[in-house]
Amino acid sequence: MSDTNQPEFKILEEAYGFDDVAILPGDVTINPDMTQIDFKIGEHTFDIPVMASAMDAVVSPNFATKMHALGGLAVLNLEGIYTRYDDPQMVLQEVLTASSEDSTEVLQRVYSKPIVEDFIEKRIKTIKSSGAICAASVTPQNTKRLAPIAIEAGVDILVVQSTVTTARHVSRSYTGLIFSELVRDINIPIIVGNCVTKNAALELMETGIDGLLVGVGPGAACTTREVVGVGMPQVSATIQCAAARNEYMRRKGRYVSVITDGGVRTGGDLCKAIVSGADAVMLGTPLALSEEAPGKGFNWGMATPHAALPRGTRIHAGLRGTLDQILFGPTALNDGTQNLMGALKECMGMCGALTIQDMHKSQLIIAPSIKTEGKSFQARER
Numbered sequence: 178m179s180d181t182n183q184p185e186f187k188i189l190e191e192a193y194g195f196d197d198v199a200i201l202p203g204d205v206t207i208n209p210d211m212t213q214i215d216f217k218i219g220e221h222t223f224d225i226p227v228m229a230s231a232m233d234a235v236v237s238p239n240f241a242t243k244m245h246a247l248g249g250l251a252v253l254n255l256e257g258i259y260t261r262y263d264d265p266q267m268v269l270q271e272v273l274t275a276s277s278e279d280s281t282e283v284l285q286r287v288y289s290k291p292i293v294e295d296f297i298e299k300r301i302k303t304i305k306s307s308g309a310i311c312a313a314s315v316t317p318q319n320t321k322r323l324a325p326i327a328i329e330a331g332v333d334i335l336v337v338q339s340t341v342t343t344a345r346h347v348s349r350s351y352t353g354l355i356f357s358e359l360v361r362d363i364n365i366p367i368i369v370g371n372c373v374t375k376n377a378a379l380e381l382m383e384t385g386i387d388g389l390l391v392g393v394g395p396g397a398a399c400t401t402r403e404v405v406g407v408g409m410p411q412v413s414a415t416i417q418c419a420a421a422r423n424e425y426m427r428r429k430g431r432y433v434s435v436i437t438d439g440g441v442r443t444g445g446d447l448c449k450a451i452v453s454g455a456d457a458v459m460l461g462t463p464l465a466l467s468e469e470a471p472g473k474g475f476n477w478g479m480a481t482p483h484a485a486l487p488r489g490t491r492i493h494a495g496l497r498g499t500l501d502q503i504l505f506g507p508t509a510l511n512d513g514t515q516n517l518m519g520a521l522k523e524c525m526g527m528c529g530a531l532t533i534q535d536m537h538k539s540q541l542i543i544a545p546s547i548k549t550e551g552k553s554f555q556a557r558e559r
Contacts, residue, residue: 419454
């Protein structure tokens, strides 16, 4: 029997990604060196609004130390090879040298080894001993088991991350993670993700979290959108979650940072994410291009090792320079993949924005030809 309250047909809304929009310059411009781009999570303040994604090819303990020294934050995957193997370098080499045809099978086998709790403590203490702020990622289903170990080891920020995260989860087999209880029980900032809609974001914020990751399937190494068809382009997703943040701020007087996670390839994409309402971005493949990244130019998604339905692939993006060069320049390339912070500050100057919050007030326009208009000669060169 049909539900008479259901519409006769679905109404499709338009959604936009980075390539669909452009930033309008402001009526007033300022010098880029006057801009402030710091980013806060809980009591922690970072010089740049960049988090390194909890991918094993991107963040190792050594990379986390380097990222901290440059003013950003790296997130270590507590369910990756660094907590499954005493010698992760040997395992990395196996993954990096596997053929394209065998790479997914190799990843599934490598990640089938159980997590060793002692290695969680070991990796966190390695990061902490360098003086770096330590952030670590767990999935919701393993949070109750792994979070206490991480906290005991001294982790500073906990990231609870899955492909799609909601405040309410229904299951016949287990009791889902209740974020309000997690917030109550631990005394460190909690970032949760991933999310793309205002209602889901608002419900998560109401549990008391400190940060929200935005994005389902936009990463270069992620195939969620192809495999299961779920996702939303990042500009629209960020706008939705930023609207939830602003509403929550009006209701409760408490600010929850919004972090666009995935899909950012260039400085221009990063700027568009900020104007869409992000307080920071989480980068995976753009940082996997750095010489310091453990993947040596390769990257793979966190869901790739799934035994039954991998939603990612190993990609070879190559090396583009040092981490310092990618973040701060000087740039040797003309494709926007280096000096990301220089691009952000330059864009803020053009928009007349002194702070990240000022950038949220800048205007976006729908501009499908923004990357092709007048660029025929560049297209030929490529």
